[in-house]
């Protein structure tokens with residue numbers, strides 16, 4: 001992981017390096033069984049150098065807490081691209097293709113049983129299939145490279161449309177059940 005980190009933090013392989021303040025390597029337990037994949041850093045993340053720390057991140061932390069998970073113990077959090085796209089635009093295909101190898105490498109190193117994709121872009125780009133529609137596949141397990149992938153809405157979408165929170169909680173309940181099946185039958189959540 002240290003070798004990967006040293007390559008990522010000095011990376012200038014795409015144009016996003018020229019406008020970033022920080023490269024976001026990712027954080028969490030490097031041996032976590034749950035790997036969360038976001039799209040790209042936003043302004044707060046770029047300023048501080050950590051993933052999911054703005055309003056979306058605070059909501060994500062609340063969801064994890066409701067599941068009985070913590071950032072430090074149960075998950076590793078990373079992104080499709082590591083540097084902030086200007087004005088929070090969607091990363092270009094070139095930027096994704098240039099950066100995503102780091103994510104695949106990181107997933108192999110962490111070796112999680114469960115991957116959660118946050119939002120449409122992370123789902124499509126991780127699985128390299130732009131035909132996925134998040135509204136159709138959210139909450140449905142996808143088998144990918146021997147791992148279970150759970151697509152969920154991005155927390156920013158929940159902030160824009162709180163009606164989506166109910167579905168998202170159902171999706172995370174499935175993650176809790178899978179975690180109990182695959183990792184820890186005694187895992188406790190405050191809610192289920």
Ligand code: SF4
Pocket residue numbers: 008011012013014015016017023081082083095098099
């Ligand atoms: S977005 Fe990825 S590929 Fe582009 S400069 Fe940052 S780390 Fe390198």
